[in-house]
Amino acid sequence: xxxxxxxxxxxxxxxxxxxxxxxxxxxxxxxxxxxxxxxxxxxxxxxxxxxxxxxxxxxxxxxxxxxxxxxxxxxxxxxxxxxxxxxxxxxxxxxxxxxxxxxxxxxxxxxxxxxxxxxxxxxxxxxx
Amino acid sequence: xxxxxxxxxxxxxxxxxxxxxxxxxxxxxxxxxxxxxxxxxxxxxxxxxxxxxxxxxxxxxxxxxxxxxxxxxxxxxxxxxxxxxxxxxxxxxxxxxxxxxxxxxxxxxxxxxxxxxxxxxxxxxxxxxxxxxxxxxxxxxxxxxxxxxxxxxxxxxxxxxxxxxxxxxxxxxxxxxxxxxxxxxxxxxxxxxxxxxxxxxxxxxxxxxxxxxxxxxxxxxxxxxxxxxxxxxxxxxxxxxxxxxxxxxxxxxxxxxxxxxxxxxxxxxxxxxxxxxxxxxxxxx
Numbered sequence: 001x002x003x004x005x006x007x008x009x010x011x012x013x014x015x016x017x018x019x020x021x022x023x024x025x026x027x028x029x030x031x032x033x034x035x036x037x038x039x040x041x042x043x044x045x046x047x048x049x050x051x052x053x054x055x056x057x058x059x060x061x062x063x064x065x066x067x068x069x070x071x072x073x074x075x076x077x078x079x080x081x082x083x084x085x086x087x088x089x090x091x092x093x094x095x096x097x098x099x100x101x102x103x104x105x106x107x108x109x110x111x112x113x114x115x116x117x118x119x120x121x122x123x124x125x126x127x128x
Numbered sequence: 129x130x131x132x133x134x135x136x137x138x139x140x141x142x143x144x145x146x147x148x149x150x151x152x153x154x155x156x157x158x159x160x161x162x163x164x165x166x167x168x169x170x171x172x173x174x175x176x177x178x179x180x181x182x183x184x185x186x187x188x189x190x191x192x193x194x195x196x197x198x199x200x201x202x203x204x205x206x207x208x209x210x211x212x213x214x215x216x217x218x219x220x221x222x223x224x225x226x227x228x229x230x231x232x233x234x235x236x237x238x239x240x241x242x243x244x245x246x247x248x249x250x251x252x253x254x255x256x257x258x259x260x261x262x263x264x265x266x267x268x269x270x271x272x273x274x275x276x277x278x279x280x281x282x283x284x285x286x287x288x289x290x291x292x293x294x295x296x297x298x299x300x301x302x303x304x305x306x307x308x309x310x311x312x313x314x315x316x317x318x319x320x321x322x323x324x325x326x327x328x329x330x331x332x333x334x335x336x337x338x339x340x341x342x343x344x345x346x347x348x349x350x351x352x353x354x355x356x357x358x359x360x361x362x363x364x365x366x367x368x369x370x371x372x373x374x375x376x377x378x379x380x381x382x383x384x385x386x387x388x389x390x391x392x393x394x395x396x397x398x399x400x401x402x403x404x405x406x407x408x409x410x411x412x413x
Contacts, residue, residue, distance in 0.1 A: 011139050011168035013150050014157065022141060026229060041146075043139030043196050046171040050284075071168050105154040 004038045005126045006056050006081065009064040010072040011042055014104050017089045018066035020115050023107065024089070025064050027119035033126045037062075042072055045079050056081035062122055063087065085125040092118050129160055130187070130246045133209070134180050136165045137189040138197040144225045144235065145214040146191030151231055152214070152239050153189055156246065162187075167200055174204070185209040187246070193265055195298070202299030205383075210246070217242060264296045264303050266374050269401060273408040278308045280401050281374055287394035289332070291348035292404075294374070295394070297387065302351050304335065305378040309404050311370050314340035320366040322358040323380055329353060331390045335380055338369060351390045353382030 009025035012018020029039045044052035057080035063072035064087045073086045092114055093101070101111035137153035140146020157164050163184070165177045181204070188197045188211040201208050218225050218238055231239070266286075268279040286296045292310045295302040311317065319339040329335055335349040336358075358380045362368055369377035384390075395403075 009141065011166050013137060013139075013166050014154060014164040026142070030229075039142055041139050041141040042168050043141075043200075046168055047196060047199065069169065069173075071166075071172060074172065075168065103158075105151055105158070 002036075003059060004036055005033075005084070006059060006061040006076075007037050007039050007064065007122060007126070008042055008045070008056070008061055008072050008076050008081075009039070010066050010070075012066045015066055016101050016104050016107070016111065017093065019104055019107060020093075020101065020111060020118065021064040021066040021072075021087075021089050023112075023115045024087075024118035024122060027115060028122045028126065032119055032123040037123075037126045042075060046075050053079050058082065060084045062125055064118070064122065065089065085122075087118065087122055087125075089118060092121070130156060131160045131162065132184050133162045133187045134165050134177070134184045135162055135187045135189065136167060136170075136197045136201055136206075138191040138195075139167050140191045142229070143191055144228055145218065147229055147231060148214045148218075148225075148235050148238055149189045149191040149197075151235075152242055155239060155243050156187075159243075160247075167197055170200065170204070178204075181206050187211070189214065191215065199299040202301045205300070212242065212246075214238070214242075264298070264375070264378075266296075268374075269397070271401075271405050271408070273405075273412045276312050276408070276412075278312065278404060278408060279374070280307065280397060280404065282397040282401075284396065287350060287391065287396060288400040289348060289350040289394055291332075291350075293335075293348055293350050295350040295382075296374075297351070297384070300384045300387070301356070301381055302353065302384055302387070303378050303381050304347075304350060306338070306345075306347060306369065306373050307400075307404070308373055309408065310338075310345065311373045311377070312408075314338065314342055314345060315370075316340055317366045317369045320362040320369070322360070322363060323347075323355050325355050325358060327355045328385075329355060329382065331386070331393065338366065347379060349382070350394055351382055351384055352386045353384040355380050356383050357381040 007025045009021040012021045029037050061081040062085045065072045066089045099110040102108040135153045137149040140150045153164050156162050170177050190197045190213045192215045266281040269282045270279050292307045295304045317340045321337040323336045329349045331352040335347040
């Protein structure tokens with residue numbers, strides 16, 4: 001079996017789009033692609049945790065960012081991960097103009113639906 | 129009411145305790161004038177949060193005992209005013225955390241309880257003091273030679289020098305002490321002469337002394353840095369070094385100044401364990 005793709009979302013604390021990034025990553029890893037993907041905590045990576053860095057260095061990663069600061073993409077790249085796809089939550093959100101996605105702590109039904117949409121995109125890239 | 133704080137939660141991606149940490153931080157920020165520090169963004173861009181951290185008091189919320197948030201605070205030289213570890217709080221309340229990442233009734237109850245506790249007063253019971261702000265959890269491997277049992281910590285954060293002193297490194301701080309090999313050889317330790325707080329110590333510089341009826345031993349610092357805390361209890365109770373040289377019997381804490389370089393002259397658990405076991409066996413012959 002080939003190695004699992006690492007799905008790494010931004011920290012996303014305190015912002016609804018960050019929460020969506022995290023939820024989409026977890027939906028992919030736990031529901032859509034449990035056999036072909038896994039996640040790594042970004043905080044471990046930036047802390048320089050050896051185990052976390054070892055998991056991503058030279059390995060295929062998909063980053064999921066909630067805002068234009070692109071913390072996940074930048075840090076995974078810095079740590080030596082091979083980014084096969086940079087997912088930006090805002091790209092999908094823009095396709096749903098006028099909807100309310102919830103709060104930083106709780107997604108609305110629309111928010112959850114968009115999370116599934118993003119997770120489906122991640123899953124496609126994961127299984128490509 | 130907890131107000132005018134900056135709150136540093138752990139990233140908490142894939143553990144229940146971490147999820148609770150983030151949710152508690154959000155609730156505290158939504159209900160009063162408190163600001164969340166994003167633990168990842170803070171690493172890559174200090175400017176935004178350094179000013180806030182200087183102006184406000186800091187609450188650290190760690191999910192588990194890996195204590196990523198505390199380590200980050202230590203690395204950034206932030207003064208922690210209050211700190212909680214969700215896993216410990218859950219344990220204290222007899223709540224078993226599961227692998228479930230969804231915040232459900234049980235998890236929400238912990239969030240609400242902690243929220244209320246934190247809001248009761250600025251000096252709530254969850255506030256730690258002094259050297260408890262960072263906790264050092266040891267995992268040991270042991271070997272026995274004759275009647276003597278030697279414990280050696282096998283945490284990857286713990287480094288040793290050839291003088292049988294250890295350093296447990298968290299962020300830019302290290303707690304240091306002597307190993308079981310020293311206390312077993314010295315037998316009953318009678319005196320402890322601590323280093324001075326504020327003293328700048330070079331790697332392999334002297335970090336106080338301990339004395340037993342057998343010998344006086346200079347403590348050779350495994351790391352370079354500034355002494356920021358000493359275990360004053362040892363002055364009255366030096367025998368605590370015999371009881372447990374890693375936990376009760378720690379010697380001092382240093383703010384590290386050159387750890388990347390110091391590390392080259394230190395060894396990890398595997399090597400220290402092998403060397404010490406051989407020495408103990410040879411001495412017993």
